[in-house]
Amino acid sequence: MRPRVGIAAAAANVALALAMVATVAAPRTVANKQKKDTASQLEQGNKLFHAKCGYCHLQGGTGTIMLGFRLGKDKALLEDRTDLSADYIRHVARAGIGSMPRLTRIEVPDSELNSIAAYLTRPASARAAAK
Numbered sequence: 001m002r003p004r005v006g007i008a009a010a011a012a013n014v015a016l017a018l019a020m021v022a023t024v025a026a027p028r029t030v031a032n033k034q035k036k037d038t039a040s041q042l043e044q045g046n047k048l049f050h051a052k053c054g055y056c057h058l059q060g061g062t063g064t065i066m067l068g069f070r071l072g073k074d075k076a077l078l079e080d081r082t083d084l085s086a087d088y089i090r091h092v093a094r095a096g097i098g099s100m101p102r103l104t105r106i107e108v109p110d111s112e113l114n115s116i117a118a119y120l121t122r123p124a125s126a127r128a129a130a131k
Helices: 002-057 062-071 086-095 110-120 124-130
Strands: none
Touching: 002 062, 002 110, 086 110
């Protein structure tokens, strides 16, 4: 019976050692995956913004012109703004504001709206890298 206890103890030690290695290696792997996910989401958000929102919110669009009249030319282009929060973007998209109609979850699913909001609220480092 003693050999079985020894094998079980050895197996437990191996499992513990593997768990410790995984714990030490995990933060680096998770951080790299998050960077890739963030870059992918921003790229997807850029494409979705241009496809779903660009008609009104790119240069010369009705939304850009209206925002220019209401808030000034420096806040007219949504892509250039740094004062918007993701929650505000989602709220305005779902509820509408002024002459902008609300967007249903059929027109823009939550996953797409989250990508658009992430793109519009991207950090300065991501904005600089894109230029």
